[in-house]
Amino acid sequence: MFLEDRDTFQFEWDHLGNIELGRPNLGNTTSVAIYRLMQYTLRDSAIRHTDVETAVKIFYDAGYTSGKAIYENLIQSASDVNDLISKLQNLLKTLNIGILRMEKCDLQNMAFTLTVEEDLDCSGLPMHDEAICVFDEGLIAGVLDTFTGMAFEVKEVDCWCTGERICRFEAIKVE
Numbered sequence: 544m545f546l547e548d549r550d551t552f553q554f555e556w557d558h559l560g561n562i563e564l565g566r567p568n569l570g571n572t573t574s575v576a577i578y579r580l581m582q583y584t585l586r587d588s589a590i591r592h593t594d595v596e597t598a599v600k601i602f603y604d605a606g607y608t609s610g611k612a613i614y615e616n617l618i619q620s621a622s623d624v625n626d627l628i629s630k631l632q633n634l635l636k637t638l639n640i641g642i643l644r645m646e647k648c649d650l651q652n653m654a655f656t657l658t659v660e661e662d663l664d665c666s667g668l669p670m671h672d673e674a675i676c677v678f679d680e681g682l683i684a685g686v687l688d689t690f691t692g693m694a695f696e697v698k699e700v701d702c703w704c705t706g707e708r709i710c711r712f713e714a715i716k717v718e
C-alpha cells in the first residue's frame with residue numbers, strides 16, 4: 544500500500560488513517576516546528592539524493608496531489624472560482640495553514656493572484672532571496688485544476704524568504 548513501486552500517484556485520503564481512533568489522547572494537532580522539521584529534512588534529503596530540479600518537482604507534485612485530495616475530500620463543490628477561493632480561505636484558516644486572500648481575479652484570462660499571510664511553510668524563516676513554497680504552488684494548482692477541469696501553472700513570486708513577509712502566488716491557466 545505504501546511501499547510498492549508505482550508509475551502513477553496512488554495517494555488516497557484514507558491513507559491518512561483514523562486519527563481519532565489512533566490518537567485518542569494526543570489528538571489531531573502537533574507543532575508547526577515539527578511539521579517544518581519533516582518538510583525541511585525531507586527537502587534536504589530529496590536534494591541530496593537527486594538534484595534541486597527533481598526535488599522541486601517532487602514537492603510541487605506532492606502539493607498538487609494534496610490540493611486535489613483537499614478539493615475532493617474537504618471542499619467537494621463550489622459554484623464558481625470566487626466561491627472556491629472563499630471556501631479554500633476558510634479551510635486554510637480553520638486548519639491554521641495560513642491567511643489566504645485573492646488579490647487579483649481575472650476570470651476572462653483565468654489568471655489569479657493569491658496571497659498567504661502567516662504561511663505554515665515559510666513565515667518566520669531566515670531570508671535567503673529564494674521563494675521556497677513549492678508545495679503550496681502545487682497545492683493551489685491541484686485545487687484549481689480539480690475544480691475547473693483546466694490546467695493551471697502556479698508560481699510563487701514573493702515569499703517571506705524573499706523579504707516580502709507574505710507569500711504571493713500567480714496562477715495562470717495553461718493551454
Ligand SMILES: [Zn+2]
Nearest residue numbers: 665676702710
Ligand atoms: Zn513563501
